Amino acid sequence: MTPSPIPHLPSPLQLRPDLALISEWIEPGQRLLDLGCGDGELLAHLAQHKQVRGYGLEIDPANVAACIARGVNVIQADLDEGLSDFGDAAFDVVVMTQALQALQRPDDAVEEMLRVGKTVIVTFPNFGHWRVRWALLRGRMPVTPSLPEQWFDTPNIHLCTVKDFEALCAARHWKITDRALLNHAREGGLLSRWFPNLFAQVALFELRPMKARFAT
């Protein structure tokens, strides 16, 4: 008898690499808000493997329907309208993956995330990557694996480099408590560790409010 094929089971290995890394940063049982949650992949994974309870915010109708069909709590909302529906420190973790650069005011968004969450995790495409710089040197707007759209149809209106983001954190007194930088294979390589601003395609930051504003 030939063995039957192993059924497809979602595992950390099959998760999108940046989501898999975020998953490692999340503690079991935490209360989570995922901003721009897409089809709910991260929340479904965390609910199954880490007993995480939470909600996704998503604007796209097809993604909202997909989340609901897979049993992920999703709230249809426009991130540019802020997080006024949520109370201070209402969540252990607020996550935003690859959406920061598409917002009207990324800085306001992070401020709001720090208000609503005790910990904030953001990921964004690094505009300092050598492919981006090379395209600009050649006089063209970059089109890269992590920035696949043309300049006229891209949703990414506020791109930044790893250094830009760290400068914003310093200026706003946001405390960076962890950082990971992924290369084109979305894995942490030596080059992206030594020269992050040049070789990291995707940056992950964990932030905390500068001081505990709420007595515990």
Added chain:
Amino acid sequence: MDQGSVGLVTPQRLDFEQPLALDCGRTLSRYALMVETYGTLNAHKSNAVLICHALSGDHHVAGYHDAQDKKPGWWDNCVGPGKPIDTNRFFVVALNNLGGCKGSTGPSTLNPDTGHPWGPDFPLLTVGDWVRSQAALADRFGIAAWAAVIGGSLGGMQVQQWAIAYPERVRHAVVIASAPELSAQNIAFNEIARQAILSDPDFHGGHFYAHGVVPSRGLKLARMLGHITYLSDAAMRAKFGAELKAATPSFNFDVEFEVESYLRHQGQSFVDRFDANTYLLMTKALDYFDPARDAGGDLVTAYSRACAKFLVIAFSSDWRFSPARSREIVQALVAAGKDVSYAEIESELGHDDFLMPIAQYHRVLKGYLDRVAGAVA
């Protein structure tokens, strides 16, 4: 009849002898509810779904009473084999609420103490009273807990009340185009509708049955006003424009514009099928609904009792029960730590969209309820 229809259905009248204590302080010693069911109750009685109707709805949700019927039940596009509320998987229960005029005990039925129609002596009811009577109905079927309670508009208020009043008896609460309580504007519309009825000389203080008349002018006006609020400005513009029916104005008060013709038709057909006292009662139940009031003014506290998972749906063009009101429900449910999803459906018609087969709306409902059915199968 299409394949997705439940086909011919027969309503049944269920009599309840157990007295029902009402929020107004009075008690109904006995009452009847008109009920329709579709699908089959499973052995564990775990696949039952309750549909709560809105202001002018009733127990006839899906299918046809007679092969000659021109129209099916009021939510036939959503309830049937393979439809979002799938009668192949769920046992669906729908009723005419207490105080209604489609066969359940109400102002137009006979008061057993007098032998005459109740009229204005029928007690004013609340959403809480309705839900208590629906719980008696669930008991009658032996249903310990609903797989889901579903309702739009005033029906969505009953869904909220179910989740709060009987937390252990509702697994999923689907609240559509509703609100945590009426706004002042909403109560104002209801008040004008009531005044139209109350000031009709044929109303006779609610005892019009004895005079062999109905306050048709008042009821018609009430319905015309309602219809304006159920439609969006854009939908009315698209449907009727501001075109004269004739080539030139006739300079009188006959029907000259398409929208006038529509409203008069809607008003008149409503008079033929609805009771004025029931209309008054239903609008008051809407006005009184305020779960926060019963929880020290805090909606989060009110919802914190609930055990159900929630799906909240609103429609972008609905201004009578706007998406902002549904977001208030969602916000409070999140603050209470409840499982909730919220979908805002892009729509054009207005409040009436909750009855329309909009693709995204039905995709969301079906996706949610398929999981509910899977969990009880």
